[in-house]
Amino acid sequence: MPTYKRLDLAFERGEGAWLYTHDGRRFLDFGAGIATSSLGHNHPHLVAAIKAQAERVIHVSNVYRIPEAERLAERLVAATCADSVFFCNSGAEANEAMVKMIRRTMAETGQAHRYRIICFEGAFHGRTLATLAATGNPKYLQGYAPDMPGFDHVPFNDLEAVRRAIGPETAGIIVEPIQGEGGIRPARFEFLQGLRKLADEFGLVLGIDEIQTGMGRTGRFLAHEWSGIVPDVATLAKGIAGGVPMGAVLAREWVARHLTPGSHGSTFGGNPLAVAAAHAVLDIVLAPGFLESVEDKGFRLWEGLSAIVEAYPSVFDEVRGMGLMLGLKCVPPQEKVQQALIEEGLLVINAGENVVRLTPPLIISEAEINEALRMIRAAAARLSAESSGGAA
Numbered sequence: 001m002p003t004y005k006r007l008d009l010a011f012e013r014g015e016g017a018w019l020y021t022h023d024g025r026r027f028l029d030f031g032a033g034i035a036t037s038s039l040g041h042n043h044p045h046l047v048a049a050i051k052a053q054a055e056r057v058i059h060v061s062n063v064y065r066i067p068e069a070e071r072l073a074e075r076l077v078a079a080t081c082a083d084s085v086f087f088c089n090s091g092a093e094a095n096e097a098m099v100k101m102i103r104r105t106m107a108e109t110g111q112a113h114r115y116r117i118i119c120f121e122g123a124f125h126g127r128t129l130a131t132l133a134a135t136g137n138p139k140y141l142q143g144y145a146p147d148m149p150g151f152d153h154v155p156f157n158d159l160e161a162v163r164r165a166i167g168p169e170t171a172g173i174i175v176e177p178i179q180g181e182g183g184i185r186p187a188r189f190e191f192l193q194g195l196r197k198l199a200d201e202f203g204l205v206l207g208i209d210e211i212q213t214g215m216g217r218t219g220r221f222l223a224h225e226w227s228g229i230v231p232d233v234a235t236l237a238k239g240i241a242g243g244v245p246m247g248a249v250l251a252r253e254w255v256a257r258h259l260t261p262g263s264h265g266s267t268f269g270g271n272p273l274a275v276a277a278a279h280a281v282l283d284i285v286l287a288p289g290f291l292e293s294v295e296d297k298g299f300r301l302w303e304g305l306s307a308i309v310e311a312y313p314s315v316f317d318e319v320r321g322m323g324l325m326l327g328l329k330c331v332p333p334q335e336k337v338q339q340a341l342i343e344e345g346l347l348v349i350n351a352g353e354n355v356v357r358l359t360p361p362l363i364i365s366e367a368e369i370n371e372a373l374r375m376i377r378a379a380a381a382r383l384s385a386e387s388s389g390g391a392a
């Protein structure tokens with residue numbers, strides 16, 4: 001179906017941070033899918049884990065115990081503030097489950113009238129009917145009425161607007177620590193801290209969508225850690241299994257205990273193959289020094305991008321984001337900038353507010369970051385010459 005506006009590029013194979021086309025061209029992959037191929041391409045540890053698991057057993061179903069999934073849940077619990085984990089297969093599915101958990105927590109504690117969830121302008125939470133309603137973007141909702149009821153949208157980073165939106169029917173809040181799709185818009189730390197206080201004051205469930213920001217992307221295991229807050233539920237997907245489809249909902253006990261047998265489920269969720277891939281990703285991401293290396297590389301990239309923004313104000317407005325989740329706000333249409341970068345051999349992803357997203361694999365090297373900066377500078381020089389040529 002014509003659901004995607006695709007670039008006319010097709011890749012045959014990948015190696016580390018590089019993708020190769022059938023006709024032998026190579027590209028430095030600063031999209032990593034959409035922040036999904038966290039270990040890059042053909043990572044030996046990930047490939048070995050998937051191969052070994054495929055030879056043992058791929059799928060058994062949640063009718064039976066899956067010891068490796070239990071161990072994966074234990075590792076995720078040990079690495080975060082969560083007490084238990086539900087596995088599914090995508091981001092939308094994880095957020096859908098989070099919405100259900102928020103509603104069910106209220107219903108099971110005698111507050112069934114509380115079902116509304118506060119979300120933010122510029123958010124992206126997925127494409128199912130509930131997560132689309134949580135996203136609230138009219139462009140994505142077009143043609144799918146009636147919209148799922150129960151979601152209230154307020155301006156991002158505006159704590160007073162959140163307070164005003166809380167009513168007797170409010171059950172929870174869902175927020176991204178950095179809005180990815182929305183244009184790499186970070187939540188201020190005081191904003192997240194304020195949301196935690198409001199949630200405590202009004203007995204709300206605070207849900208954090210870490211689907212893009214989690215799994216080490218910002219230099220912490222989960223991005224909300226930077227603000228010091230403890231959410232009640234957090235969702236993961238994208239990078240969790242290095243490109244194998246998987247999602248996870250991490251929750252604290254007061255929420256998780258209401259998900260009693262039969263109250264939710266998934267056929268594929270937590271199957272041994274996806275679980276093996278996620279273990280392999282965790283082995284790398286949680287290894288001593290790895291998250292620090294992401295932070296350092298993010299800083300290096302930020303510095304280099306800042307210098308380019310300064311040198312080419314007719315092409316780039318600003319750098320935003322954290323760690324290896326950075327955005328460049330463009331002056332010309334982002335498609336034009338993306339195309340110029342592709343011509344230099346660099347792949348990036350478009351986001352809202354005319355921003356190009358830089359989300360390289362977490363295993364990117366310093367040399368590859370320098371290579372990407374060289375390509376961005378070259379593209380900026382060309383675009384800048386074109387724009388001044390056009391004006392002359």
Ligand SMILES: *Cc1c(COP(=O)(O)O)cnc(C)c1O
Nearest residue numbers: 090091092124125126180211212
């Ligand atoms: C990508 C994304 C989703 C949706 O994930 P899918 O796997 O595409 O369903 C939800 N929330 C955020 C923050 C995302 O970046």
